[in-house]
Amino acid sequence: MTIPSLIKALLLTALLLIGSTIAASAIDLRELIRTVERQYTGQSSISEVEMTVVTGHWERHLKMESWSLGRERFLVRILAPIKEKGVATLKVENEVWNYLPKVDRVIRIPPSMMGGAWMGSHITNDDLVKANHIDQDYDFTLLEETSESWRIEGLPKPDAPVIWGKIIYQIRKQQLVPSQVDYFDEENILVRRILFDDVQVVSGRTIPLKMTVLPQEKPKEKTVMHYRKLQFDVDLREDFFSLGNLKGRR
Amino acid sequence: MLYQLALRNIWRNRRRTLLTLSAMIISSALLILALGIFSGMLHDMLASATEQYYGHMVISANGYQDDRDMFRHFSAEKSTGTVLEQDEILGYSQRLRSFGLLSHQQNSSPSEILGVLPLQERTVTSLQNSLIDGNYLTDEDPNGAVLGSGLARRLNVVPGDQLVFVTQAADGSIGNDLLLVRGVFSTGDIGHDNALVLVPLAWLQQVLVLPGQVHEIAVRTDQPLNAAEVAQQYRAHLPETLEIFDWGAMLPEMREVVASYDVSRMIIVSILYIATGLGILNTFFMAVMERTRELGVLMALGMRPGQIRAMILLETTIMGSLGLLCGAVAGIALSLYMALVGVDLSGTLTPITYAGGTILPRLHAVIEPGNILIPSVCLLFVSLLAGFLPANRAARMQPVVAIREE
Numbered sequence: 001m002t003i004p005s006l007i008k009a010l011l012l013t014a015l016l017l018i019g020s021t022i023a024a025s026a027i028d029l030r031e032l033i034r035t036v037e038r039q040y041t042g043q044s045s046i047s048e049v050e051m052t053v054v055t056g057h058w059e060r061h062l063k064m065e066s067w068s069l070g071r072e073r074f075l076v077r078i079l080a081p082i083k084e085k086g087v088a089t090l091k092v093e094n095e096v097w098n099y100l101p102k103v104d105r106v107i108r109i110p111p112s113m114m115g116g117a118w119m120g121s122h123i124t125n126d127d128l129v130k131a132n133h134i135d136q137d138y139d140f141t142l143l144e145e146t147s148e149s150w151r152i153e154g155l156p157k158p159d160a161p162v163i164w165g166k167i168i169y170q171i172r173k174q175q176l177v178p179s180q181v182d183y184f185d186e187e188n189i190l191v192r193r194i195l196f197d198d199v200q201v202v203s204g205r206t207i208p209l210k211m212t213v214l215p216q217e218k219p220k221e222k223t224v225m226h227y228r229k230l231q232f233d234v235d236l237r238e239d240f241f242s243l244g245n246l247k248g249r250r
Numbered sequence: 251m252l253y254q255l256a257l258r259n260i261w262r263n264r265r266r267t268l269l270t271l272s273a274m275i276i277s278s279a280l281l282i283l284a285l286g287i288f289s290g291m292l293h294d295m296l297a298s299a300t301e302q303y304y305g306h307m308v309i310s311a312n313g314y315q316d317d318r319d320m321f322r323h324f325s326a327e328k329s330t331g332t333v334l335e336q337d338e339i340l341g342y343s344q345r346l347r348s349f350g351l352l353s354h355q356q357n358s359s360p361s362e363i364l365g366v367l368p369l370q371e372r373t374v375t376s377l378q379n380s381l382i383d384g385n386y387l388t389d390e391d392p393n394g395a396v397l398g399s400g401l402a403r404r405l406n407v408v409p410g411d412q413l414v415f416v417t418q419a420a421d422g423s424i425g426n427d428l429l430l431v432r433g434v435f436s437t438g439d440i441g442h443d444n445a446l447v448l449v450p451l452a453w454l455q456q457v458l459v460l461p462g463q464v465h466e467i468a469v470r471t472d473q474p475l476n477a478a479e480v481a482q483q484y485r486a487h488l489p490e491t492l493e494i495f496d497w498g499a500m501l502p503e504m505r506e507v508v509a510s511y512d513v514s515r516m517i518i519v520s521i522l523y524i525a526t527g528l529g530i531l532n533t534f535f536m537a538v539m540e541r542t543r544e545l546g547v548l549m550a551l552g553m554r555p556g557q558i559r560a561m562i563l564l565e566t567t568i569m570g571s572l573g574l575l576c577g578a579v580a581g582i583a584l585s586l587y588m589a590l591v592g593v594d595l596s597g598t599l600t601p602i603t604y605a606g607g608t609i610l611p612r613l614h615a616v617i618e619p620g621n622i623l624i625p626s627v628c629l630l631f632v633s634l635l636a637g638f639l640p641a642n643r644a645a646r647m648q649p650v651v652a653i654r655e656e
Contacts, residue, residue: 058422
């Protein structure tokens, strides 16, 4: 074998290899993101969460319990503080309702208010509705791979109804959990960063129990969600996620 | 002697005098009416921009009007000092503002809630005159709401229905409470009709957890067109944490509309003045011109040129004043009719919202001293000139030439 033909053969092999890894990672990336985005819900889940919201004007600590079933249903109810005990949010498919015990009324969130803050935090109603569709609405490419992590970029599909112009995931290879997710707007400006810590094994799953949302235009503000109790694959049925249940059984 | 002569001359040819007078009366009356209607349109527009919502001036914490940040609030009693006690202030209204979700049964809509003291608010805005259903708020009402017609339609509510308002309170909690619909207003301004709700100040202070606080004080003055200067004077008396804006600063588009309207009004008014002035000039000029021969005879009898001029000036002054007096009275009467009754054009025109102001489909006059005095003085001057020119010409002729002229 001559040297040029050897080089040719090597090049060909290299090309084939690269091609196959690209093809393989395209499938894997979508699957990976799906796993990441569903880490807290699973097939079904019950959890107790503590949420701390810090803004320039006030700081709040909320304790909530939540239930979820698949991607399309979840219910969350505030347990403390007393003033807001019983305030609840129900999401079924693309609809969001809030229940206000003080006035005993259920309010449907109209599409125009989906960008509004959820429970006064830095999480919007849209996050609740659309986050679960990210793996369907975006295309993913691997930006960087180190021995510990992947950096994956998500760009919206041309006609997808999305909020973010770009999402960059930083994922821990070993545990398959995210460490950081950056959200960019259409002008490619970093709008929000979410950090994940306190990785633990719960019901056989490895997940980060603490999530910190940092809005970039307000550097002093943040929302921290810390899962205190988490249980997956529990017995929940669709009819649990009803307006009646939104009002609370107690 | 000249005075008697002048009077006699006026009486001598009654037909000529009446013709001249009627030309003067009709044209001055119509000019006054036209000016009044132009002023009325300007007032309508300015009023719709300021009386529907903003007021003539607004006092608020520094920066509040830029972002309407809920946390830029202040205590009205403590900080405004004597500014609100000035004579030119006709009224003021303390307001607290919140943006949130308003809901009735299955319907909900984002809205702007304005917490007001109803009696105060009525002195600044005139929403109470735009009610199409129900009543305005009263000071005793604990949780009433008056909302725009578009919002009422979207929520499908009528007076008597309950509303839920939800927003984030100043302590971060979820502020929410019930409201009772009292009335529905329709201003013609789509932005306000589709989103604005008036509620009692104390109710909103409690929902937002901002006791005793307001976001702005809207002020009404008796000089809306000079609001910028008045605001400038007040600025010195306000603490540094507060700022004051006139309606021109709040509604820069409206200020431009008023400015461009002023220019076009000036052009039309100039044309009207010229047309009226030329008509009067013509009538007076010809009336004296045809008397050249008579003036020649007077000169032949020994009257001096100066006396001729003085006599004619006296005549035209008497006729001009009389005509203008009658014309002004007629003009005021017509303007008064247009001010009190007006002409409703809503059958053929719909209200136009432009630059924050609404042009109502009506002809409506406003009586301003300037609209009567300025045309009167101008037209008197024109009639004097019109009489003086031919008199001067005749006075400079040789009596013989003047007598011969046909």
